Amino acid sequence: MSANNLFLKSAFVRAPLKNGVGRYVCQLQRIVFKFCKSNGASRGMRDFIEQDLVDFSKDNPGVVVYLKPRRHRGPVIVGEYLNGDRLWMSVHNKTHEEIVKWVELFRTQQGNNWNSRLRKYQYTNHPSVQGPWTPFTFKDPELNTAELPDVRFGSNNRLPATATEQLRLMFEKQKLDELKTAE
Amino acid sequence: MSAAKRVQQWATFARSWHIFDCKWQDPYESAHVIKKYLMGMHKPIYHPMNDCGDVVVCINSREIALRGDEWRKRAYFHHTGYPGGASWTLAWELHNKDPTMIIKKAVYRAMTGNLQRRHTMQRLFIYPGENVPEDVLQNVTNQIRQIRYVPKRLDHIPEEEVKNYPKVMEYPEDFVVK
Structure with a gap:
Protein backbone atom coordinates (compact mmCIF):
# COMPACT_ATOMS: atom_id res chain seq x y z
CA MET A 1 0.00 0.00 0.00
CA ARG A 119 3.88 13.12 9.37
CA LYS A 120 5.69 14.44 12.39
CA TYR A 121 5.85 17.77 14.15
CA GLN A 122 9.64 17.87 14.03
CA TYR A 123 12.26 17.29 11.34
CA THR A 124 16.03 17.02 11.21
CA ASN A 125 18.54 16.64 8.41
CA HIS A 126 20.75 14.56 10.68
CA PRO A 127 18.57 11.99 12.42
CA SER A 128 21.49 10.09 13.92
CA VAL A 129 24.81 11.37 15.22
CA GLN A 130 26.40 7.95 15.62
CA GLY A 131 25.26 6.79 12.15
CA PRO A 132 22.37 4.54 11.14
CA TRP A 133 22.22 0.97 12.36
CA THR A 134 23.72 -1.81 10.24
CA PRO A 135 23.67 -5.57 10.86
CA PHE A 136 27.22 -5.33 12.21
CA THR A 137 26.53 -2.65 14.81
CA PHE A 138 27.15 -3.92 18.38
CA LYS A 139 28.30 -7.30 17.04
CA ASP A 140 31.02 -9.26 18.76
CA PRO A 141 34.18 -8.63 16.66
CA GLU A 142 35.25 -12.21 17.36
CA LEU A 143 32.56 -13.31 14.89
CA ASN A 144 34.57 -11.76 12.04
CA THR A 145 37.19 -14.49 12.18
CA ALA A 146 35.13 -17.32 13.68
CA GLU A 147 34.54 -20.56 11.80
CA LEU A 148 30.78 -20.99 12.07
CA PRO A 149 29.09 -23.11 13.31
CA ASP A 150 30.99 -22.94 16.57
CA VAL A 151 29.77 -24.17 19.96
CA ARG A 152 31.22 -21.05 21.60
CA PHE A 153 28.78 -18.84 19.70
CA GLY A 154 25.95 -21.33 19.40
CA SER A 155 25.43 -22.62 22.92
CA ASN A 156 23.18 -20.92 25.40
CA ASN A 157 25.44 -18.91 27.70
CA ARG A 158 22.72 -17.66 30.02
CA LEU A 159 21.77 -20.91 31.69
CA PRO A 160 22.73 -21.40 35.34
CA ALA A 161 25.64 -23.79 35.95
CA THR A 162 24.66 -27.46 36.07
CA ALA A 163 24.99 -29.41 39.32
CA THR A 164 27.88 -31.37 37.81
CA GLU A 165 29.67 -28.18 36.90
CA GLN A 166 29.10 -26.72 40.38
CA LEU A 167 30.50 -29.89 41.99
CA ARG A 168 33.55 -29.74 39.74
CA LEU A 169 34.17 -26.11 40.68
CA MET A 170 33.83 -26.95 44.38
CA PHE A 171 36.37 -29.69 43.93
CA GLU A 172 38.80 -27.34 42.16
CA LYS A 173 38.41 -24.81 44.97
CA GLN A 174 39.00 -27.48 47.58
CA LYS A 175 42.22 -28.53 45.81
CA LEU A 176 43.42 -24.90 45.79
CA ASP A 177 42.65 -24.53 49.50
CA GLU A 178 44.60 -27.68 50.26
CA LEU A 179 47.57 -26.29 48.33
CA LYS A 180 47.41 -23.06 50.34
CA THR A 181 47.31 -24.83 53.70
CA ALA A 182 50.25 -27.03 52.62
CA GLU A 183 52.29 -23.90 51.99
CA MET B 1 20.69 10.21 -3.15
CA SER B 2 24.43 10.69 -2.81
CA ALA B 3 26.84 7.79 -3.23
CA ALA B 4 27.64 7.66 0.49
CA LYS B 5 23.97 7.57 1.46
CA ARG B 6 23.29 4.85 -1.09
CA VAL B 7 25.97 2.68 0.47
CA GLN B 8 24.53 3.45 3.90
CA GLN B 9 21.17 2.21 2.67
CA TRP B 10 22.70 -1.02 1.38
CA ALA B 11 24.50 -1.56 4.66
CA THR B 12 21.41 -1.03 6.79
CA PHE B 13 19.18 -3.27 4.70
CA ALA B 14 21.78 -5.93 3.93
CA ARG B 15 20.48 -9.48 4.35
CA SER B 16 22.67 -11.36 6.77
CA TRP B 17 22.81 -15.10 7.17
CA HIS B 18 22.47 -16.88 10.51
CA ILE B 19 23.15 -20.46 11.41
CA PHE B 20 21.24 -22.39 14.06
CA ASP B 21 22.20 -25.74 15.50
CA CYS B 22 19.03 -27.76 16.21
CA LYS B 23 20.83 -30.44 18.20
CA TRP B 24 18.81 -31.32 21.32
CA GLN B 25 16.52 -28.33 20.79
CA ASP B 26 12.76 -28.29 21.07
CA PRO B 27 11.57 -27.40 17.53
CA TYR B 28 8.44 -25.63 18.76
CA GLU B 29 10.42 -23.46 21.16
CA SER B 30 13.23 -22.68 18.73
CA ALA B 31 10.73 -21.91 15.97
CA HIS B 32 9.81 -18.74 17.83
CA VAL B 33 13.47 -17.70 17.87
CA ILE B 34 14.11 -18.62 14.23
CA LYS B 35 10.94 -16.81 13.17
CA LYS B 36 12.23 -13.53 14.59
CA TYR B 37 15.41 -13.73 12.52
CA LEU B 38 13.54 -14.81 9.38
CA MET B 39 11.15 -11.87 9.60
CA GLY B 40 13.81 -9.39 10.73
CA MET B 41 12.10 -8.73 14.06
CA HIS B 42 15.49 -8.68 15.82
CA LYS B 43 16.44 -5.48 13.97
CA PRO B 44 15.75 -1.96 15.22
CA ILE B 45 14.60 -1.02 11.70
CA TYR B 46 11.86 -3.68 11.71
CA HIS B 47 8.55 -2.75 10.17
CA PRO B 48 6.06 -5.28 8.78
CA MET B 49 6.09 -3.50 5.42
CA ASN B 50 9.84 -3.32 4.88
CA ASP B 51 11.76 -6.26 3.51
CA CYS B 52 14.39 -6.73 6.22
CA GLY B 53 14.16 -10.47 6.92
CA ASP B 54 17.34 -12.52 7.20
CA VAL B 55 18.32 -15.99 6.02
CA VAL B 56 18.52 -18.77 8.60
CA VAL B 57 20.37 -22.03 8.06
CA CYS B 58 19.32 -24.82 10.43
CA ILE B 59 21.69 -27.73 10.84
CA ASN B 60 21.36 -31.07 12.66
CA SER B 61 17.59 -31.11 12.29
CA ARG B 62 17.69 -34.90 12.64
CA GLU B 63 18.76 -34.49 16.26
CA ILE B 64 15.92 -32.35 17.55
CA ALA B 65 14.38 -33.28 20.90
CA LEU B 66 10.65 -33.35 21.52
CA ARG B 67 9.23 -32.99 25.01
CA GLY B 68 7.74 -35.91 26.97
CA ASP B 69 6.22 -38.58 24.76
CA GLU B 70 5.47 -36.15 21.93
CA TRP B 71 7.28 -38.36 19.44
CA ARG B 72 4.52 -40.91 19.92
CA LYS B 73 1.60 -38.57 20.64
CA ARG B 74 1.91 -35.64 18.24
CA ALA B 75 0.15 -36.24 14.92
CA TYR B 76 0.56 -34.28 11.70
CA PHE B 77 -2.60 -33.99 9.66
CA HIS B 78 -2.80 -34.04 5.89
CA HIS B 79 -5.77 -34.20 3.57
CA THR B 80 -5.43 -35.04 -0.11
CA GLY B 81 -8.72 -33.32 -0.97
CA TYR B 82 -10.44 -36.51 -2.05
CA PRO B 83 -13.07 -38.23 0.11
CA GLY B 84 -11.33 -40.40 2.65
CA GLY B 85 -8.09 -38.60 1.92
CA ALA B 86 -7.36 -37.62 5.49
CA SER B 87 -4.22 -39.02 7.07
CA TRP B 88 -2.56 -38.58 10.42
CA THR B 89 1.18 -39.12 10.64
CA LEU B 90 2.84 -39.44 14.03
CA ALA B 91 5.83 -37.25 14.72
CA TRP B 92 8.29 -40.13 14.77
CA GLU B 93 6.96 -41.43 11.44
CA LEU B 94 7.23 -38.01 9.85
CA HIS B 95 10.73 -37.58 11.23
CA ASN B 96 11.76 -40.93 9.75
CA LYS B 97 10.39 -39.93 6.36
CA ASP B 98 11.87 -36.43 6.27
CA PRO B 99 14.02 -35.22 9.16
CA THR B 100 13.62 -31.58 8.11
CA MET B 101 9.83 -31.56 8.07
CA ILE B 102 9.09 -31.10 11.78
CA ILE B 103 11.23 -28.00 12.15
CA LYS B 104 9.89 -26.60 8.89
CA LYS B 105 6.29 -27.00 9.96
CA ALA B 106 7.06 -25.60 13.42
CA VAL B 107 8.59 -22.41 11.96
CA TYR B 108 5.71 -22.03 9.51
CA ARG B 109 3.19 -22.36 12.33
CA ALA B 110 5.07 -19.91 14.54
CA MET B 111 4.63 -17.10 12.02
CA THR B 112 1.36 -15.22 11.88
CA GLY B 113 -0.93 -16.60 9.24
CA ASN B 114 -0.70 -14.42 6.19
CA LEU B 115 0.58 -15.34 2.74
CA GLN B 116 3.84 -13.49 3.28
CA ARG B 117 5.10 -16.40 5.37
CA ARG B 118 5.35 -18.59 2.26
CA HIS B 119 7.95 -16.22 0.87
CA THR B 120 9.61 -15.86 4.25
CA MET B 121 9.95 -19.65 4.42
CA GLN B 122 12.01 -19.55 1.22
CA ARG B 123 14.75 -17.96 3.30
CA LEU B 124 14.91 -20.92 5.69
CA PHE B 125 17.41 -23.67 4.85
CA ILE B 126 17.24 -26.87 6.85
CA TYR B 127 19.84 -29.61 6.74
CA PRO B 128 19.41 -32.92 8.58
CA GLY B 129 23.08 -33.22 9.50
CA GLU B 130 26.25 -31.22 9.85
CA ASN B 131 26.89 -31.09 6.11
CA VAL B 132 26.03 -27.71 4.63
CA PRO B 133 26.89 -26.84 1.02
CA GLU B 134 29.92 -24.58 0.78
CA ASP B 135 28.07 -21.84 -1.11
CA VAL B 136 25.55 -21.60 1.72
CA LEU B 137 28.06 -21.77 4.54
CA GLN B 138 30.29 -19.04 3.12
CA ASN B 139 27.53 -16.45 3.57
CA VAL B 140 26.97 -17.17 7.25
CA THR B 141 28.11 -14.35 9.51
CA ASN B 142 26.29 -15.03 12.74
CA GLN B 143 25.14 -17.91 14.90
CA ILE B 144 21.84 -17.94 16.76
CA ARG B 145 22.23 -19.13 20.32
CA GLN B 146 20.41 -22.32 21.27
CA ILE B 147 17.72 -22.37 23.95
CA ARG B 148 18.32 -25.70 25.64
CA TYR B 149 21.45 -27.06 27.24
CA VAL B 150 23.05 -29.71 25.03
CA PRO B 151 23.95 -32.74 27.14
CA LYS B 152 27.12 -34.62 26.40
CA ARG B 153 27.29 -38.39 26.05
CA LEU B 154 29.91 -40.20 28.12
CA ASP B 155 31.39 -41.95 25.09
CA HIS B 156 31.80 -38.59 23.33
CA ILE B 157 33.93 -37.16 26.14
CA PRO B 158 37.67 -37.76 25.63
CA GLU B 159 39.04 -40.60 27.73
CA GLU B 160 41.67 -38.36 29.34
CA GLU B 161 38.98 -36.09 30.76
CA VAL B 162 36.93 -38.99 32.07
CA LYS B 163 39.97 -40.43 33.86
CA ASN B 164 40.86 -37.16 35.52
CA TYR B 165 37.32 -36.35 36.60
CA PRO B 166 36.99 -36.13 40.44
CA LYS B 167 35.38 -39.16 42.01
CA VAL B 168 33.97 -39.76 45.46
CA MET B 169 34.95 -43.42 45.44
CA GLU B 170 36.45 -46.05 43.12
CA TYR B 171 34.75 -49.31 42.33
CA PRO B 172 36.83 -52.29 43.42
CA GLU B 173 38.75 -54.16 40.73
CA ASP B 174 36.52 -57.24 40.92
CA PHE B 175 33.24 -55.29 40.90
CA VAL B 176 30.62 -56.81 38.63
CA VAL B 177 27.68 -54.80 37.40
CA LYS B 178 24.48 -56.81 37.71
Whole structure:
Protein backbone atom coordinates (compact mmCIF):
# COMPACT_ATOMS: atom_id res chain seq x y z
CA MET A 1 0.00 0.00 0.00
CA SER A 2 1.30 3.44 -0.79
CA ALA A 3 0.14 6.90 0.14
CA ASN A 4 0.21 8.27 -3.41
CA ASN A 5 -3.49 7.93 -4.07
CA LEU A 6 -4.73 9.22 -0.73
CA PHE A 7 -6.61 12.50 -0.70
CA LEU A 8 -4.29 14.23 1.73
CA LYS A 9 -0.59 14.07 0.82
CA SER A 10 1.86 13.64 3.65
CA ALA A 11 4.72 16.06 4.19
CA PHE A 12 7.49 16.96 6.59
CA VAL A 13 7.98 20.20 8.47
CA ARG A 14 10.29 22.42 6.43
CA ALA A 15 11.50 26.00 6.25
CA PRO A 16 12.62 27.51 2.91
CA LEU A 17 16.36 28.31 2.83
CA LYS A 18 16.77 27.83 6.58
CA ASN A 19 14.37 30.67 7.24
CA GLY A 20 14.56 31.81 10.84
CA VAL A 21 18.16 30.65 11.35
CA GLY A 22 20.07 33.93 11.65
CA ARG A 23 17.53 36.04 9.78
CA TYR A 24 13.82 35.80 9.13
CA VAL A 25 12.16 36.69 5.84
CA CYS A 26 8.40 37.01 6.00
CA GLN A 27 7.10 34.61 3.37
CA LEU A 28 3.77 36.40 3.03
CA GLN A 29 4.11 38.96 0.23
CA ARG A 30 0.61 40.23 -0.34
CA ILE A 31 -2.65 39.96 1.53
CA VAL A 32 -5.98 40.99 0.04
CA PHE A 33 -9.03 41.61 2.18
CA LYS A 34 -12.23 41.38 0.16
CA PHE A 35 -15.37 42.51 1.95
CA CYS A 36 -18.73 44.23 1.61
CA LYS A 37 -19.46 47.58 3.26
CA SER A 38 -23.06 46.73 4.10
CA ASN A 39 -23.47 42.95 4.36
CA GLY A 40 -23.63 41.47 7.88
CA ALA A 41 -21.33 38.57 6.97
CA SER A 42 -18.47 41.08 6.64
CA ARG A 43 -19.10 42.59 10.08
CA GLY A 44 -16.02 41.03 11.69
CA MET A 45 -13.87 41.92 8.71
CA ARG A 46 -14.99 45.56 8.88
CA ASP A 47 -14.17 45.65 12.61
CA PHE A 48 -10.73 44.24 11.86
CA ILE A 49 -10.11 46.86 9.18
CA GLU A 50 -11.20 49.69 11.46
CA GLN A 51 -9.23 48.60 14.52
CA ASP A 52 -6.21 46.45 13.53
CA LEU A 53 -5.36 46.88 9.88
CA VAL A 54 -3.18 49.99 10.21
CA ASP A 55 -1.19 48.46 13.03
CA PHE A 56 -0.81 45.25 11.03
CA SER A 57 0.64 46.99 7.98
CA LYS A 58 2.90 49.16 10.17
CA ASP A 59 4.28 46.08 11.90
CA ASN A 60 4.80 44.24 8.60
CA PRO A 61 6.28 46.68 6.10
CA GLY A 62 7.21 43.78 3.81
CA VAL A 63 3.59 42.74 3.24
CA VAL A 64 1.50 44.49 0.64
CA VAL A 65 -2.05 44.99 1.94
CA TYR A 66 -4.92 45.41 -0.49
CA LEU A 67 -8.48 46.25 0.47
CA LYS A 68 -11.14 45.30 -2.04
CA PRO A 69 -14.63 46.46 -1.16
CA ARG A 70 -17.27 44.82 -3.30
CA ARG A 71 -20.99 45.06 -2.97
CA HIS A 72 -23.01 42.09 -1.67
CA ARG A 73 -20.23 39.52 -1.81
CA GLY A 74 -18.86 37.44 1.05
CA PRO A 75 -15.69 38.42 2.94
CA VAL A 76 -12.50 36.66 1.81
CA ILE A 77 -8.81 36.76 2.71
CA VAL A 78 -6.29 35.91 -0.02
CA GLY A 79 -2.61 35.55 0.77
CA GLU A 80 0.19 35.36 -1.78
CA TYR A 81 3.51 33.87 -0.78
CA LEU A 82 7.12 34.11 -1.82
CA ASN A 83 7.08 30.61 -3.27
CA GLY A 84 4.15 31.46 -5.54
CA ASP A 85 1.44 29.85 -3.46
CA ARG A 86 -1.94 31.57 -3.30
CA LEU A 87 -4.14 30.90 -0.34
CA TRP A 88 -7.84 31.76 -0.54
CA MET A 89 -10.03 31.64 2.54
CA SER A 90 -13.60 32.62 3.17
CA VAL A 91 -14.18 34.41 6.48
CA HIS A 92 -17.96 34.46 6.17
CA ASN A 93 -19.57 35.49 9.50
CA LYS A 94 -16.21 35.26 11.31
CA THR A 95 -15.88 37.51 14.33
CA HIS A 96 -13.19 40.13 14.78
CA GLU A 97 -11.14 37.94 17.15
CA GLU A 98 -11.25 34.98 14.79
CA ILE A 99 -10.07 37.09 11.88
CA VAL A 100 -7.17 38.43 13.96
CA LYS A 101 -6.07 34.84 14.55
CA TRP A 102 -6.47 33.82 10.90
CA VAL A 103 -4.48 36.84 9.69
CA GLU A 104 -1.75 35.96 12.17
CA LEU A 105 -1.67 32.43 10.68
CA PHE A 106 -1.49 33.83 7.13
CA ARG A 107 1.40 36.04 8.16
CA THR A 108 3.47 33.38 9.91
CA GLN A 109 3.14 30.37 7.61
CA GLN A 110 5.47 29.82 4.71
CA GLY A 111 3.07 28.92 1.92
CA ASN A 112 -0.02 26.94 1.23
CA ASN A 113 0.54 23.81 3.29
CA TRP A 114 -3.12 23.10 3.91
CA ASN A 115 -3.28 20.28 1.36
CA SER A 116 -0.75 18.11 3.20
CA ARG A 117 -0.68 16.17 6.42
CA LEU A 118 2.38 16.50 8.62
CA ARG A 119 3.88 13.12 9.37
CA LYS A 120 5.69 14.44 12.39
CA TYR A 121 5.85 17.77 14.15
CA GLN A 122 9.64 17.87 14.03
CA TYR A 123 12.26 17.29 11.34
CA THR A 124 16.03 17.02 11.21
CA ASN A 125 18.54 16.64 8.41
CA HIS A 126 20.75 14.56 10.68
CA PRO A 127 18.57 11.99 12.42
CA SER A 128 21.49 10.09 13.92
CA VAL A 129 24.81 11.37 15.22
CA GLN A 130 26.40 7.95 15.62
CA GLY A 131 25.26 6.79 12.15
CA PRO A 132 22.37 4.54 11.14
CA TRP A 133 22.22 0.97 12.36
CA THR A 134 23.72 -1.81 10.24
CA PRO A 135 23.67 -5.57 10.86
CA PHE A 136 27.22 -5.33 12.21
CA THR A 137 26.53 -2.65 14.81
CA PHE A 138 27.15 -3.92 18.38
CA LYS A 139 28.30 -7.30 17.04
CA ASP A 140 31.02 -9.26 18.76
CA PRO A 141 34.18 -8.63 16.66
CA GLU A 142 35.25 -12.21 17.36
CA LEU A 143 32.56 -13.31 14.89
CA ASN A 144 34.57 -11.76 12.04
CA THR A 145 37.19 -14.49 12.18
CA ALA A 146 35.13 -17.32 13.68
CA GLU A 147 34.54 -20.56 11.80
CA LEU A 148 30.78 -20.99 12.07
CA PRO A 149 29.09 -23.11 13.31
CA ASP A 150 30.99 -22.94 16.57
CA VAL A 151 29.77 -24.17 19.96
CA ARG A 152 31.22 -21.05 21.60
CA PHE A 153 28.78 -18.84 19.70
CA GLY A 154 25.95 -21.33 19.40
CA SER A 155 25.43 -22.62 22.92
CA ASN A 156 23.18 -20.92 25.40
CA ASN A 157 25.44 -18.91 27.70
CA ARG A 158 22.72 -17.66 30.02
CA LEU A 159 21.77 -20.91 31.69
CA PRO A 160 22.73 -21.40 35.34
CA ALA A 161 25.64 -23.79 35.95
CA THR A 162 24.66 -27.46 36.07
CA ALA A 163 24.99 -29.41 39.32
CA THR A 164 27.88 -31.37 37.81
CA GLU A 165 29.67 -28.18 36.90
CA GLN A 166 29.10 -26.72 40.38
CA LEU A 167 30.50 -29.89 41.99
CA ARG A 168 33.55 -29.74 39.74
CA LEU A 169 34.17 -26.11 40.68
CA MET A 170 33.83 -26.95 44.38
CA PHE A 171 36.37 -29.69 43.93
CA GLU A 172 38.80 -27.34 42.16
CA LYS A 173 38.41 -24.81 44.97
CA GLN A 174 39.00 -27.48 47.58
CA LYS A 175 42.22 -28.53 45.81
CA LEU A 176 43.42 -24.90 45.79
CA ASP A 177 42.65 -24.53 49.50
CA GLU A 178 44.60 -27.68 50.26
CA LEU A 179 47.57 -26.29 48.33
CA LYS A 180 47.41 -23.06 50.34
CA THR A 181 47.31 -24.83 53.70
CA ALA A 182 50.25 -27.03 52.62
CA GLU A 183 52.29 -23.90 51.99
CA MET B 1 20.69 10.21 -3.15
CA SER B 2 24.43 10.69 -2.81
CA ALA B 3 26.84 7.79 -3.23
CA ALA B 4 27.64 7.66 0.49
CA LYS B 5 23.97 7.57 1.46
CA ARG B 6 23.29 4.85 -1.09
CA VAL B 7 25.97 2.68 0.47
CA GLN B 8 24.53 3.45 3.90
CA GLN B 9 21.17 2.21 2.67
CA TRP B 10 22.70 -1.02 1.38
CA ALA B 11 24.50 -1.56 4.66
CA THR B 12 21.41 -1.03 6.79
CA PHE B 13 19.18 -3.27 4.70
CA ALA B 14 21.78 -5.93 3.93
CA ARG B 15 20.48 -9.48 4.35
CA SER B 16 22.67 -11.36 6.77
CA TRP B 17 22.81 -15.10 7.17
CA HIS B 18 22.47 -16.88 10.51
CA ILE B 19 23.15 -20.46 11.41
CA PHE B 20 21.24 -22.39 14.06
CA ASP B 21 22.20 -25.74 15.50
CA CYS B 22 19.03 -27.76 16.21
CA LYS B 23 20.83 -30.44 18.20
CA TRP B 24 18.81 -31.32 21.32
CA GLN B 25 16.52 -28.33 20.79
CA ASP B 26 12.76 -28.29 21.07
CA PRO B 27 11.57 -27.40 17.53
CA TYR B 28 8.44 -25.63 18.76
CA GLU B 29 10.42 -23.46 21.16
CA SER B 30 13.23 -22.68 18.73
CA ALA B 31 10.73 -21.91 15.97
CA HIS B 32 9.81 -18.74 17.83
CA VAL B 33 13.47 -17.70 17.87
CA ILE B 34 14.11 -18.62 14.23
CA LYS B 35 10.94 -16.81 13.17
CA LYS B 36 12.23 -13.53 14.59
CA TYR B 37 15.41 -13.73 12.52
CA LEU B 38 13.54 -14.81 9.38
CA MET B 39 11.15 -11.87 9.60
CA GLY B 40 13.81 -9.39 10.73
CA MET B 41 12.10 -8.73 14.06
CA HIS B 42 15.49 -8.68 15.82
CA LYS B 43 16.44 -5.48 13.97
CA PRO B 44 15.75 -1.96 15.22
CA ILE B 45 14.60 -1.02 11.70
CA TYR B 46 11.86 -3.68 11.71
CA HIS B 47 8.55 -2.75 10.17
CA PRO B 48 6.06 -5.28 8.78
CA MET B 49 6.09 -3.50 5.42
CA ASN B 50 9.84 -3.32 4.88
CA ASP B 51 11.76 -6.26 3.51
CA CYS B 52 14.39 -6.73 6.22
CA GLY B 53 14.16 -10.47 6.92
CA ASP B 54 17.34 -12.52 7.20
CA VAL B 55 18.32 -15.99 6.02
CA VAL B 56 18.52 -18.77 8.60
CA VAL B 57 20.37 -22.03 8.06
CA CYS B 58 19.32 -24.82 10.43
CA ILE B 59 21.69 -27.73 10.84
CA ASN B 60 21.36 -31.07 12.66
CA SER B 61 17.59 -31.11 12.29
CA ARG B 62 17.69 -34.90 12.64
CA GLU B 63 18.76 -34.49 16.26
CA ILE B 64 15.92 -32.35 17.55
CA ALA B 65 14.38 -33.28 20.90
CA LEU B 66 10.65 -33.35 21.52
CA ARG B 67 9.23 -32.99 25.01
CA GLY B 68 7.74 -35.91 26.97
CA ASP B 69 6.22 -38.58 24.76
CA GLU B 70 5.47 -36.15 21.93
CA TRP B 71 7.28 -38.36 19.44
CA ARG B 72 4.52 -40.91 19.92
CA LYS B 73 1.60 -38.57 20.64
CA ARG B 74 1.91 -35.64 18.24
CA ALA B 75 0.15 -36.24 14.92
CA TYR B 76 0.56 -34.28 11.70
CA PHE B 77 -2.60 -33.99 9.66
CA HIS B 78 -2.80 -34.04 5.89
CA HIS B 79 -5.77 -34.20 3.57
CA THR B 80 -5.43 -35.04 -0.11
CA GLY B 81 -8.72 -33.32 -0.97
CA TYR B 82 -10.44 -36.51 -2.05
CA PRO B 83 -13.07 -38.23 0.11
CA GLY B 84 -11.33 -40.40 2.65
CA GLY B 85 -8.09 -38.60 1.92
CA ALA B 86 -7.36 -37.62 5.49
CA SER B 87 -4.22 -39.02 7.07
CA TRP B 88 -2.56 -38.58 10.42
CA THR B 89 1.18 -39.12 10.64
CA LEU B 90 2.84 -39.44 14.03
CA ALA B 91 5.83 -37.25 14.72
CA TRP B 92 8.29 -40.13 14.77
CA GLU B 93 6.96 -41.43 11.44
CA LEU B 94 7.23 -38.01 9.85
CA HIS B 95 10.73 -37.58 11.23
CA ASN B 96 11.76 -40.93 9.75
CA LYS B 97 10.39 -39.93 6.36
CA ASP B 98 11.87 -36.43 6.27
CA PRO B 99 14.02 -35.22 9.16
CA THR B 100 13.62 -31.58 8.11
CA MET B 101 9.83 -31.56 8.07
CA ILE B 102 9.09 -31.10 11.78
CA ILE B 103 11.23 -28.00 12.15
CA LYS B 104 9.89 -26.60 8.89
CA LYS B 105 6.29 -27.00 9.96
CA ALA B 106 7.06 -25.60 13.42
CA VAL B 107 8.59 -22.41 11.96
CA TYR B 108 5.71 -22.03 9.51
CA ARG B 109 3.19 -22.36 12.33
CA ALA B 110 5.07 -19.91 14.54
CA MET B 111 4.63 -17.10 12.02
CA THR B 112 1.36 -15.22 11.88
CA GLY B 113 -0.93 -16.60 9.24
CA ASN B 114 -0.70 -14.42 6.19
CA LEU B 115 0.58 -15.34 2.74
CA GLN B 116 3.84 -13.49 3.28
CA ARG B 117 5.10 -16.40 5.37
CA ARG B 118 5.35 -18.59 2.26
CA HIS B 119 7.95 -16.22 0.87
CA THR B 120 9.61 -15.86 4.25
CA MET B 121 9.95 -19.65 4.42
CA GLN B 122 12.01 -19.55 1.22
CA ARG B 123 14.75 -17.96 3.30
CA LEU B 124 14.91 -20.92 5.69
CA PHE B 125 17.41 -23.67 4.85
CA ILE B 126 17.24 -26.87 6.85
CA TYR B 127 19.84 -29.61 6.74
CA PRO B 128 19.41 -32.92 8.58
CA GLY B 129 23.08 -33.22 9.50
CA GLU B 130 26.25 -31.22 9.85
CA ASN B 131 26.89 -31.09 6.11
CA VAL B 132 26.03 -27.71 4.63
CA PRO B 133 26.89 -26.84 1.02
CA GLU B 134 29.92 -24.58 0.78
CA ASP B 135 28.07 -21.84 -1.11
CA VAL B 136 25.55 -21.60 1.72
CA LEU B 137 28.06 -21.77 4.54
CA GLN B 138 30.29 -19.04 3.12
CA ASN B 139 27.53 -16.45 3.57
CA VAL B 140 26.97 -17.17 7.25
CA THR B 141 28.11 -14.35 9.51
CA ASN B 142 26.29 -15.03 12.74
CA GLN B 143 25.14 -17.91 14.90
CA ILE B 144 21.84 -17.94 16.76
CA ARG B 145 22.23 -19.13 20.32
CA GLN B 146 20.41 -22.32 21.27
CA ILE B 147 17.72 -22.37 23.95
CA ARG B 148 18.32 -25.70 25.64
CA TYR B 149 21.45 -27.06 27.24
CA VAL B 150 23.05 -29.71 25.03
CA PRO B 151 23.95 -32.74 27.14
CA LYS B 152 27.12 -34.62 26.40
CA ARG B 153 27.29 -38.39 26.05
CA LEU B 154 29.91 -40.20 28.12
CA ASP B 155 31.39 -41.95 25.09
CA HIS B 156 31.80 -38.59 23.33
CA ILE B 157 33.93 -37.16 26.14
CA PRO B 158 37.67 -37.76 25.63
CA GLU B 159 39.04 -40.60 27.73
CA GLU B 160 41.67 -38.36 29.34
CA GLU B 161 38.98 -36.09 30.76
CA VAL B 162 36.93 -38.99 32.07
CA LYS B 163 39.97 -40.43 33.86
CA ASN B 164 40.86 -37.16 35.52
CA TYR B 165 37.32 -36.35 36.60
CA PRO B 166 36.99 -36.13 40.44
CA LYS B 167 35.38 -39.16 42.01
CA VAL B 168 33.97 -39.76 45.46
CA MET B 169 34.95 -43.42 45.44
CA GLU B 170 36.45 -46.05 43.12
CA TYR B 171 34.75 -49.31 42.33
CA PRO B 172 36.83 -52.29 43.42
CA GLU B 173 38.75 -54.16 40.73
CA ASP B 174 36.52 -57.24 40.92
CA PHE B 175 33.24 -55.29 40.90
CA VAL B 176 30.62 -56.81 38.63
CA VAL B 177 27.68 -54.80 37.40
CA LYS B 178 24.48 -56.81 37.71
